[in-house]
Amino acid sequence: MLIKSFKITVFMFIPILVGLAQLANNRIRIPASDTKYSRNVTTVDDHVALWGMGRNRYTWVAVPRSRAPFTTFSVQAEVRADTADGHWPILGVAFNDSSNLKTQKQLTSVDWHTLSLGSFTPGENDSLIFFVFTNDYYNRETQQDLNLRIRQIEFREIELKPITLSWNSNPEPDLAGYRISYGIQSGRYTETLDVGNIIKKILILPNNSLYYFVLTAYDKNDNESLFSEEVAFQFENPPDEDPILPPSINCDINADGQMDLRDWLAFRASLHSVKGDARFKENADLNKDEKVDDLDEKIINTTCLSQWGLTVK
């Protein structure tokens, strides 16, 4: 059975769950010199330097979880890069294990600047917060390497707020339920919830981001529909901090500067390709999981068709 797509709406649900909101804008700032270090990290003047020491090695500083006693928080670091040959260092965040990276951001300036590293809700057993410098560059001939410097780290508590999603019910008799997928980047949904056969769901989310939601329906044989149209939602009063701008999906698959059906052809030529050398395979891998498959096609359907002048129901 092919279940038709349908529209969903999203709006804030204030009256009942407002009591769950927590205090906003609490901040804790920690000098980088007041953290735990790995090897190859030293204090230099008012900051710490994380030395490259060659390709594929990483160094870190760490903060005990107890020093950032917020349920959900955003993290910013004051950083600067020592760059080489056009390469830039990458800073990531991990919990408990320095290899368990939750996010990574590339530095792009040799001047001191604030780098937003994202929002996090650590688990109960997460006792350490790592800031990990991953070095993916080293020039043996010139011995040029990358270094990363951190002056301070700031944690900002994020208020949690309820959002209610509602949608039109699917009329098909063998409907079994719905799944909500969402994320902070258009077309890239990092969370999926099976909510059963209901038509309204309340989610409690950090209020510091723009969220993108889609919905699918599934039947008793677990046939699942295409994504619904994507719905974006931004809380009205985001905290006062640097915006974390998600990279947008680039639907110009054939890289000709135009958005049209030729991009669809270029995507189709890359889809499930066994040749391995499709011209635009990299562009067609929209979710950047190293393959062009049905997940990318779902992103095409929700994000790109309208940009190509197509609307398909």
Place this chain on the structure above:
Amino acid sequence: MDTIKVGDEFFIHVLIKNAQNVFGVAVSLNYPLDVISISTNEGSPVITKGGFLGEESQVLPGLSLNQGNNTGTLLIGYSLNSGGVPEKSGEGRMFTIKAKALKAGSHKLSWSTNSVVQNSESKNQPARFDDFELNVENNEGQINIVYIEIGKTSSPA
């Protein structure tokens, strides 16, 4: 060619001739809004894929209406399911469009200049897109059939 009459629903069969190494086509057909309407099902143009690309293929339709200049543009993508499916050559029916005649007279249906035939390397193949003259008579009638061709050396239908 069969005669089409006002009120008729009819099919536009889009054919390809002398084709070589075709992975897919991306075409736009322009038409006057007061002359024909493209039949739709739940908002999507009714486009039936033909046999040229075989079973492992997909049609993607879209419709853009510009009431200001009385022009509709029917967008159609038609391709093999992936670059791993062997390209097709020869001739055959690409797809069929269902439409309805609204106004009597002789009317031109034209392909947009950005219409392309491509191979699996996403490179344009040389192709000529033949415009089509649609003659609609002022009477009631039955379902009729017209043909439009895409081909390297074909003649207008």
